[in-house]
Amino acid sequence: MAKSKELDIQAASICPSTIQMLEKATKDGVKISFHRANEMSACPIGAVSACCKNCSMGPCRLSPKDPYAKQGVCGATIDTISARNFARMVVAGAAAHTDHGMGMLDCFKEVVHGKVDGFRIKDERKLKEVCGYLEIPLTVEVDGEIKDREIMELGLELAGELEKTYTQVEGEIPFMKRVPEKTLERWRELGIVPRGAMRELMEMMHRTHIGVDQEYVNIARGFQRAALSDGWGGSMVATELSDILFGTPEPLAAYVDMGCLEEKSVNVVINGHEPIMFEAMIDAVNDPKLIEKAKAAGAEGIVLAGMCCSGAEVLARHGIPHAGNFMSTEALLVTGAVDAMAVDVQCIKQGLSPVAKCYDTPLFTTNYRAHIEGARHIQLDETNPRECVDEVVEEAIKRFQNRTKPVEIPQNKHIGIHGFTHENIKYHLGGTYRASYRPLNDAIISGRIRGIAGVVGCTNPRVKHDWVHTEVVKELVKNDVIVLMTGCATITIGKTGLLTPEGAAKFAGPGLAEVCETVGIPPVLSLGSCVDNSRILIAASGVLEEGGLGERLSDLPAAGSAPEWMSEKAISIGQYFVSSGVYTVFGAAFPATEGSKFKEHLFNGMEEEVGGKWDFAIDPYEHAAKMIAHIDKKREALGINTKQERKLFSMEDRRDL
Ligand code: SF4
Ligand code: MSK
Numbered sequence: 001m002a003k004s005k006e007l008d009i010q011a012a013s014i015c016p017s018t019i020q021m022l023e024k025a026t027k028d029g030v031k032i033s034f035h036r037a038n039e040m041s042a043c044p045i046g047a048v049s050a051c052c053k054n055c056s057m058g059p060c061r062l063s064p065k066d067p068y069a070k071q072g073v074c075g076a077t078i079d080t081i082s083a084r085n086f087a088r089m090v091v092a093g094a095a096a097h098t099d100h101g102m103g104m105l106d107c108f109k110e111v112v113h114g115k116v117d118g119f120r121i122k123d124e125r126k127l128k129e130v131c132g133y134l135e136i137p138l139t140v141e142v143d144g145e146i147k148d149r150e151i152m153e154l155g156l157e158l159a160g161e162l163e164k165t166y167t168q169v170e171g172e173i174p175f176m177k178r179v180p181e182k183t184l185e186r187w188r189e190l191g192i193v194p195r196g197a198m199r200e201l202m203e204m205m206h207r208t209h210i211g212v213d214q215e216y217v218n219i220a221r222g223f224q225r226a227a228l229s230d231g232w233g234g235s236m237v238a239t240e241l242s243d244i245l246f247g248t249p250e251p252l253a254a255y256v257d258m259g260c261l262e263e264k265s266v267n268v269v270i271n272g273h274e275p276i277m278f279e280a281m282i283d284a285v286n287d288p289k290l291i292e293k294a295k296a297a298g299a300e301g302i303v304l305a306g307m308c309c310s311g312a313e314v315l316a317r318h319g320i321p322h323a324g325n326f327m328s329t330e331a332l333l334v335t336g337a338v339d340a341m342a343v344d345v346q347c348i349k350q351g352l353s354p355v356a357k358c359y360d361t362p363l364f365t366t367n368y369r370a371h372i373e374g375a376r377h378i379q380l381d382e383t384n385p386r387e388c389v390d391e392v393v394e395e396a397i398k399r400f401q402n403r404t405k406p407v408e409i410p411q412n413k414h415i416g417i418h419g420f421t422h423e424n425i426k427y428h429l430g431g432t433y434r435a436s437y438r439p440l441n442d443a444i445i446s447g448r449i450r451g452i453a454g455v456v457g458c459t460n461p462r463v464k465h466d467w468v469h470t471e472v473v474k475e476l477v478k479n480d481v482i483v484l485m486t487g488c489a490t491i492t493i494g495k496t497g498l499l500t501p502e503g504a505a506k507f508a509g510p511g512l513a514e515v516c517e518t519v520g521i522p523p524v525l526s527l528g529s530c531v532d533n534s535r536i537l538i539a540a541s542g543v544l545e546e547g548g549l550g551e552r553l554s555d556l557p558a559a560g561s562a563p564e565w566m567s568e569k570a571i572s573i574g575q576y577f578v579s580s581g582v583y584t585v586f587g588a589a590f591p592a593t594e595g596s597k598f599k600e601h602l603f604n605g606m607e608e609e610v611g612g613k614w615d616f617a618i619d620p621y622e623h624a625a626k627m628i629a630h631i632d633k634k635r636e637a638l639g640i641n642t643k644q645e646r647k648l649f650s651m652e653d654r655r656d657l
Helices: 016-028 033-039 078-112 124-133 151-167 174-178 181-190 197-207 216-246 275-285 288-296 308-318 326-333 352-358 385-401 422-430 438-446 467-478 487-494 502-507 510-519 530-546 568-580 597-610 620-638 651-656
Strands: 139-142 145-148 252-256 266-272 302-307 322-324 340-343 363-365 414-418 451-455 481-485 524-526 558-562 583-586 614-616
Touching: 016 033, 016 326, 033 326, 078 151, 078 197, 078 216, 078 275, 078 530, 078 568, 078 597, 124 151, 124 174, 124 216, 151 174, 151 197, 151 216, 174 216, 181 216, 181 597, 197 216, 216 275, 216 308, 216 530, 216 568, 216 597, 252 322, 266 275, 266 308, 266 385, 275 288, 275 302, 275 308, 275 385, 288 302, 288 385, 302 308, 302 326, 302 385, 308 322, 308 487, 308 524, 308 530, 322 326, 322 487, 326 352, 340 352, 340 385, 352 363, 414 487, 414 524, 422 438, 422 530, 438 510, 438 530, 451 467, 451 530, 451 620, 467 481, 467 487, 467 502, 467 620, 481 487, 481 510, 481 530, 481 620, 487 524, 487 530, 502 510, 530 568, 558 568, 558 620, 568 583, 568 597, 583 620, 597 614
Parallel strands: 266 302, 266 340, 302 322, 340 363, 451 481, 451 558, 481 524, 558 583, 583 614
Antiparallel strands: 139 145, 252 414
């Protein structure tokens, strides 16, 4: 039998906690994703999307080196094959976000019908604000008198309106009302304004079946429409409803990294994406009866920590500590300190199950959509979520009492500010009395801030874990680019000090540091989970609306990035950024074949259509340089590329103003 390749642990990650646990896992004879990635090379044909298995005449493999040398048995060219594959990635990613949003809508409907025990509408202001965007009247005339409408009545109407995001067969989805006018006009010209997500996703599955859409530009129009039904639809609804139900985040200080676990406490870890189970779990771990039980079992208390995106969401919303991003999920179990892990949907590695078994950690699935072999399923009923989560906590207490494995918790944890939103960024920049993006726009126009970057996405063992994110973000900040972050990438940056206001003096260029120090914000703003990318779209629209930086989202000196992406959701996110007009650079690998017309279309042709385009760079310095060059190109086009002299105002100037 061939000897498996030894993993170079120091080359696998820069996260000291993950490295420590990788060393321990290797010593314990336990394999995690890093080991498996080391033992299995990525397929070079699949990696560039040069294969098709859409029918049983294939699978057909084309040549990545000479993409036009062969065609599939049906005659499909490399452009058709990779456009169809790309489309299906967009559809899968968009479906994940959309189904998550639909789950939130189901929960919201139950709440407004008064059927849920434990959840209520927490943010009435946000509910009214969202009704406002959708032109739902907030008042009603009764006997000649204008009265405010009841919150639950507004909630019911809002639920009906938002449902169109998913189920509408014809017409534009509701949140198209938030898209900047010129951007929307262009989408209408191109025919890519989404109808309902279900229709868009179904249509793309049909169009990518053998023998249907076989022209890559047309396929790309279809998947752009599907991606927009995610970014401005499914994801946006998920974020807005989560805010309404569980409270819109406000900036707060919170910890990330494995040192959040405590040896002498019962440690409960949540992993996944939907906030429903996590919100209920917060109640459970604060329930005096369960705390008493934990103490009776010899524990000092119960610690709750998040992972991946449900972790990022409650980190932003409630300051619940976050134990690690996607590539640290199995590694955390190696501590032996996790007394229970409960998961719901998305990015939950099947590898967790055998690792949990090795360390006697009970692993629970809680969502009917996602069972895992070897894990115990306790279905969460959203009308009574405590039943499920209380049982998880009880099981965690039992495991604590009967711990059999030695515990080793890496003693690393880092404080940072989380919980920025498109709403509160305005307050931080403009002050309570004049919340506005004006100061940000002025800082961009004057050149103190060079531009805006959205850096998002996963972590991936095909690149050095956390390193690419860290170096890309450091380069951007050093060059006066303010960075907005979501998802697992945020947790990486939480370990660097860049999420603290003090990080500005240490890492930022002089212009960005000056702005951050004046208003007291970090140079990198943490905005939540991967569905919360919709917050970045709304913030960008707000900046555009404020004026002085062009007419379309594509005019902004802004760029997007996912340096360590791995999931199909990331492709959907990248595509809705591109279609919204954002130049977007991906790292790790890119699923299109060099030299094909389809790749050329993604990397150049799309810019003529929608103003945004894809790019690719694995090396973090090249990656950041490409983003900065694009930002400079946009500054040039806006005529703001030269740093303006700072002017001291005389009394006369002030009067003029
Ligand atoms: Fe091959 Fe065409 Fe079938 Fe794809 S659809 S597997 S390219 S024959
Ligand atoms: S969890 S999609 S690994 S960000 Fe959203 Fe993290 Fe990427 Fe999953």
